[in-house]
Amino acid sequence: MAPVRRTAPTLGPFLGLCLALAVLGACTAPDTEPPPAPGGLTAQPGSATTVHVMWEAAAERDGVTGYQVFEAGRLVRELPAGKTMVDITGLTPQTAYAFTVRAEDAAGNLSGTGPAASATTPAATAEDRRAPTAPAATTGRATGPRAAVVSWSAATDDTGVTAYDVYQGGVRIHTAGPGETSTTLSGLQPDTVYTFTVRARDGADNSSPDGPAVDVTTPPASGDGPGTAPAGFTATASPGTVTLTWTAPDTGRETSEYELYVNGRPTTVIQFGAGGVPSGRAEHRITVTEPAGTVWAVKLRARLPDGNWGAFSAERRVTLKA
Incomplete structure (x- = not known):
């Protein structure tokens, strides 16, 4: 009887399959590179039990799909990529907190945390139902196609103003501290008219009426020609x-x-x-x-x-x- 001859299996069919799948993207190396840590992180007390946390939006090329907000290493909120601010509620008055934010991409890679932003909630005031006065004046000017400075006059409150909230089109877009009367807003669109208002807030989360509205028109980006807004x-x-x-x-x-x-x-x-x-x-x-x-x-x-x-x-x- 002739001996049985065994040969190693050929890899040709498997290589062919992988090449075919590679065309469809199935044999590409997995994405293991995390996105960069979010920059510009700030934390501002809004009341005795809330802190407003903000950060800069990731660049489009980073492929970020969401953000995770941590307090002292504990996950407290998860947000989609389009959100770059959040109110952390249910906190304790007169308490120091430290917040960090991590970005996540579509493959589940998490960024580092970057420097923490600290905030201390003010003391609570019992039965405070009186809202602060509205800021009496508001001014604004564009500082480029994508940024503007908004300023306001200080408000008053019987227990003290703890924050100023900047609104655009009825949506809060920024929170500043009680000692601030101006702020720089970034991430705006060129050749666009923005209408900003400012409200004061106290430690019991009472908000004032809107202060006077101010229109700010960002200039066109370089090479875009004259503005097109009425x-x-x-x-x-x-x-x-x-x-x-x-x-x-x-x-x-x-x-x-x-x-x-x-x-x-x-x-x-x-x-x-x-x-x-x-x-x-x-x-x-x-x-x-x-x-x-x-x-x-x-x-x-x-x-x-x-x-x-x-x-x-x-x-x-x-x-x-x-």
């Missing part, structure tokens, strides 16, 4: 009517179409006749049928000569009248 936008209610006025953007030619947003939704396109809106002020009146007391938040943007929509005007809030 300027000086106003909205005035009279019985059954809302009157809008604005100055047309300098687009190089007269604009004839404007898209109107009400409460964050596009509602209509305002069209002007031949020749469009001349340079200077434009006006448009809207007949309203909604009940008196209804509040609208309105803004608009112009159709540019290239067919695209330009940047939005400032947003105005108006209360309808009967």
